[in-house]
Amino acid sequence: MEIYLLLVTLAAIVIVIVTVSWLKWHAFLSLTVASLFLALMAGLSVDKIVTAYETGIGEVLGHLVGILALGTILGKMLSESGAGLQIGNYFVRIFGVKRLPWAMLLSGFIIGIPIFFEVGILILLPLVISLHKTTKQNILLIALPVIASLSIVDGLVPPRPGALAAISIYDANLGLVLLYSLVIALIAAVIAGPLFAKWVYKRVVPEKEPELIRIDTDAKELPSSGMSFFIVLLPVILMIFAAIAPYVQLPESLQKFFVLIGNPVIALLIAVFAAYYFLGFRKGMDRDLISKFTEESLLPVGSIILIIGAGGGFKQILIESGVGETMGSMSENLSLSPLVMAFIIASLIRIATGSATVALTTAAGIVSPIIEHMSGVNLELLVIATGAGSMMFSHVNDPGFWMVKEYLGLTITETFKTLTVLETILSLTAFAGALLLNVFI
Numbered sequence: 001m002e003i004y005l006l007l008v009t010l011a012a013i014v015i016v017i018v019t020v021s022w023l024k025w026h027a028f029l030s031l032t033v034a035s036l037f038l039a040l041m042a043g044l045s046v047d048k049i050v051t052a053y054e055t056g057i058g059e060v061l062g063h064l065v066g067i068l069a070l071g072t073i074l075g076k077m078l079s080e081s082g083a084g085l086q087i088g089n090y091f092v093r094i095f096g097v098k099r100l101p102w103a104m105l106l107s108g109f110i111i112g113i114p115i116f117f118e119v120g121i122l123i124l125l126p127l128v129i130s131l132h133k134t135t136k137q138n139i140l141l142i143a144l145p146v147i148a149s150l151s152i153v154d155g156l157v158p159p160r161p162g163a164l165a166a167i168s169i170y171d172a173n174l175g176l177v178l179l180y181s182l183v184i185a186l187i188a189a190v191i192a193g194p195l196f197a198k199w200v201y202k203r204v205v206p207e208k209e210p211e212l213i214r215i216d217t218d219a220k221e222l223p224s225s226g227m228s229f230f231i232v233l234l235p236v237i238l239m240i241f242a243a244i245a246p247y248v249q250l251p252e253s254l255q256k257f258f259v260l261i262g263n264p265v266i267a268l269l270i271a272v273f274a275a276y277y278f279l280g281f282r283k284g285m286d287r288d289l290i291s292k293f294t295e296e297s298l299l300p301v302g303s304i305i306l307i308i309g310a311g312g313g314f315k316q317i318l319i320e321s322g323v324g325e326t327m328g329s330m331s332e333n334l335s336l337s338p339l340v341m342a343f344i345i346a347s348l349i350r351i352a353t354g355s356a357t358v359a360l361t362t363a364a365g366i367v368s369p370i371i372e373h374m375s376g377v378n379l380e381l382l383v384i385a386t387g388a389g390s391m392m393f394s395h396v397n398d399p400g401f402w403m404v405k406e407y408l409g410l411t412i413t414e415t416f417k418t419l420t421v422l423e424t425i426l427s428l429t430a431f432a433g434a435l436l437l438n439v440f441i
Contacts, residue, residue, distance in 0.1 A: 002326045005042060009323050009352060012038040012314075016396040020412050026303075027402060027412075031310035034396075035317045042321035049317070056316025057309040060399050064118055064308060069301055070268035071122025074231075074275055076297035077290075078126040081279035082221070083228035088130030090225045097135050101145045101194035104128070108149030109189060111236050117154040118403060119239075119264045121147070123232060125407055129210050138201040139210070140418055143408055147419065148193030152426050155356055156181040156387045162360040166386050169364040170371075172379035181384055184433035192425040204417050210409040211300065223279055231275050235267035242267075304406040311399035315354045318397060323352040325362075338377050339385040339438060342367045343431050346389025354397030359390035378441060381434045388430035394423040 012034040019030040032053075039049040078084040095103040107127075112120050124146050132139040154160050158167065158178050167174050222228075242262020245255045260266055280290045336344065345366055350359035363386050371377050394401050395416070405415040 002329075005321065005323055005326050008038060008041040009318065011041070013396055016314075017412065020396075026306075028303075028306040028310045031307070031314045031396070035310070035314045038314075038321060039317045042317075042323070044317070044321050048320060052316045052320040053313040056313040056319075058312075059316070060312025061305060061309045064399075065305055066265040067116075067119055067122065067268060068305060068308075069298060070265065070272055071119065071125075072297045072301050073272050073294055074235075074268060075122065075126040076293050077272070077275035077279050078228070078231065079129070080293050081223055081275075081283055081285075083223045083231060083275075083279050084126040084130035085134065086222040086225055086228040087127050087232065088134040089222075090228075091127075091131060092134055097137070100131060100135065100137075101141055101197055104131075104142055105145040105149050105189055105193045108146040108193075109153060109186065111233075112150040112153035113157060116264060117150050117400065119235070119268070120150040120154075121403065121407065122268075123235060124150075125210075127232065132210075138205060139408060140204060140206065141197050141201040144197035144200070144418060144422055145189075145193035147404060148196070148422055148426060149189040151391065151423060152185045152189045152192070152430065155360075155391045155426070156185050156384055156430060162357050162390060163383065163387055165357070165361050166364045166383045169361070169368050170379045170382055172383050176380040177383050180380055180434075180437060181387075184384060184430050184437070187433060188426050188429040191429050192422045196422060196425055200418060200421070204414055206408070206410055206414055208409045208411070210407065221283065223283065227278055231271060231279060234271040234274055235264070238262045238267035238270060239264065304403065307402040307406065308399040311354065311397060311402050314397050315358075315399070318353045319355075319358065326352075338367060338371045338374065338382055339434060341370070342382055342386040343389040343434075346386045347392035347427065350390050350392050351395070352397075354395070354399070354401075356390040360386055363389060378438055381438050381441070384434045385431055388427050388434060391423050391430070392427040394420055 015034040015037060016027075016030045019025040019033065020027050035053055036049065039052070044052070075084075078087075091100060091103055104124075108120060108124060111123065128139065128143045128146060131137075131142045135142075154162075156163060158164055158174055158181070163177065163181065164174075166172070167177055239262045241258045242260075245258035245262070248255075250258075261270060276290055279285075342363055346359045346363035349362050350356060353359065364383075367382070367386070371382070396402075396412075401415060401419060404410070404419050405412065410418070
């Protein structure tokens, strides 16, 4: 039964790849058909199939739909006002073209600590496209370092939710996990970001240009660099306030206020209205023009929302059909060290379900009782090894795969060659770092 489930899952993934790449189906249709095929072949009861699919869509879009819409509007205002171009020009002047990948790595690493991966992508994407237009370089050389740093921070570093969940399950020391994870995450991001980008951009040249956000390179009067950076960083600053508010002696009402404005949706909403005023009205745009830009930015979002939602539905079908549990139990039966076991279980569940959070929390739940009576297990490095496994091999069942593909204007083959390889490098490098530290600590 276990082998059968794995073969059926593999067949469902092949259906997605073939129908999108060869038959040119829309990814929403491909993922929906693959979900139905997997559910029926895995023996999921008919009454549960639609419910599971709808649950998966709701869980993903419930968190993302507002962020996607507001982030795209913000990106549109940054591009149409020329603010994105201004930031691009600033980075070119300060860092020079050759060091841009390193500048983007540090930007993603710093911005990624307080915010979700998806929010970071939407905040930094206009900047990436501006730099691409300004320097005429392959967009992968600029985008991959951002994606690498955002992804590794989201997967390993507290206070990201997955890391906090694993720390709680393993009863690990948060301070030590933070210290170890920052060192390992930075090394992994360097290898999977600028170094991998430098190698791959000569071998993968995207066929298309990004279309969801278009950068106006002909803007006559650009906003100041300070105002441009302020609008880009405003949602990040608000989210940082929300993150530190519980640890500062403030009146309870003020704490709740900071938590509210630091919610990703509210923070982006505030940034959008700030962009309307400072980049729009003060630069001579009228209400009709701003309304037009808003509508133009939202039209293409419908497609990506459908794709990401279908990816969430596919993920939930994988979970409901027991594929994740099957892979976890197969790994549990092997006689391995706790760090290796946690990494393998998390990796297999991630590949099967497409969810890093599900992989991390499920793997931690499986490994935790196994190590309960073991001595000499470094719990902090166990958290990192589990987190490393949860990033392994992003592919068609990962909503983030489709998000990066659509926003960067890549084909499905290009996304496999770049994002999938990048995530796997991050996973293996972080795991190697945990093993190396385990030798000395």
